Amino acid sequence: MRVIGLMSGTSYDAIDAAAADLSLVGDSLVLTPLGLVSEDYDDGLRKALAAALPPAATTLAEVCRLDTRIGQAFAAAAVRANGELCDGRAELVASHGQTCYHWVAEGQVYGTLQLGQPAWIAEATGLPVVADFRPRDIAAGGQGAPLVSLVDLLWLRGRPGRPVALNLGGIANLTAPDGTAFDTGAGCALIDAAAREFSCGRLSYDADGALAARGTVQEALLRRLLAEPYYALPAPKTTGKELFHSGYLHNALAGLGHLAAEDVVATLTALTARTVADAVAGVDASEVIVSGGGTRNPVLMAMLTARLPHLALRHSDELGLPSGAKEAYAFAVLGFLTAHGLPATHARSTGARHPSILGSITPGREGLRLPPPAQRPPTRLVLESPRRGR
Structure with missing residues (x-):
């Protein structure tokens, strides 16, 4: 499956879009990196986002506007990645969104908010989109982070x-x-x-x-x-x-x-x-x-x-895992696992009661056509170099 992973971190300077071919081979998840494109937030959006983040106050109207504008920016990055890295043949988008608030009190996480409405990504690309990865782990008693830990464990x-x-x-x-x-x-x-x-x-x-x-x-x-x-x-x-x-x-x-x-x-x-x-x-x-x-x-x-x-x-x-693209590739992996009905957390890493299948799925232009559920989760991540002519 060819997956585009979208990520913008807490520095909110750009959206990274990494494309990968992913497949399950025995007990291994095989990842072939196809490349990375980055899209800077435009100055207006960056300033609006900065103005809404803690310790600033904001309004629901501004949250709504940011959810749409960030979703449109993520959609543009996904379209570009599909064209430049996937020859228009991507099958799934996994979007982390932009973290705007992580609700922690006395060591317990009660909620998290990532903006970037996935419907804009699905509309622009025509592809199904996995998004809102963190809340399911929080509902299971976890911290909702760091989600990249499962990828680290499989990889290393x-x-x-x-x-x-x-x-x-x-x-x-x-x-x-x-x-x-x-x-x-x-x-x-x-x-x-x-x-x-x-x-x-x-x-x-x-x-x-x-x-x-x-x-x-x-x-x-x-x-x-x-x-x-x-x-x-x-x-x-x-x-x-x-x-x-x-x-x-x-x-x-x-x-x-x-x-x-x-x-x-x-x-x-x-x-x-x-x-x-x-x-x-x-x-x-x-x-x-x-x-x-x-x-x-x-x-x-x-x-x-x-x-x-x-x-x-x-x-x-x-x-073999580019430093600047690692988190975007990680979310491509998490989206792939979700699409195959596999848990994408390690309970010890987040403190959850159990591993969880993460995210919510927005159907693409042709409806929701997911692969058959995998029989068992992978135990390791294997990186392969792209073959010429892919």
């Missing part, structure tokens, strides 16, 4: 030692070999917030770690940031920009006097490296397979390497 199974998968997105998360998975805390979210704040919106992130490279870590600020109670919570646990947002940064800076922008960004980068390294150290890893936008920040990667001197840090690209 059989690899020597104790490989840990680490994603450095707006929020960082990891998956350990025993199925333990959780959000470690702010990945790039606070770094991005500081870059926007100090540049008056001119910068959306610290490109190449340039700001952090010119700054000096401020120990008083770092100590204050490390006192955040979230870091001490046991797994499974999840978080988001409901906690780590610009208002959080303002509160952390209060009363510390003037700090140079570069020093603040350097300190926030050190925070991410420290909290991620502490989380990795707590799961007994032999190597770390890293992906996500944070891998493009050399200062962050150098700080992380320094804090994990006895562990090999390898980019997922080295193992």
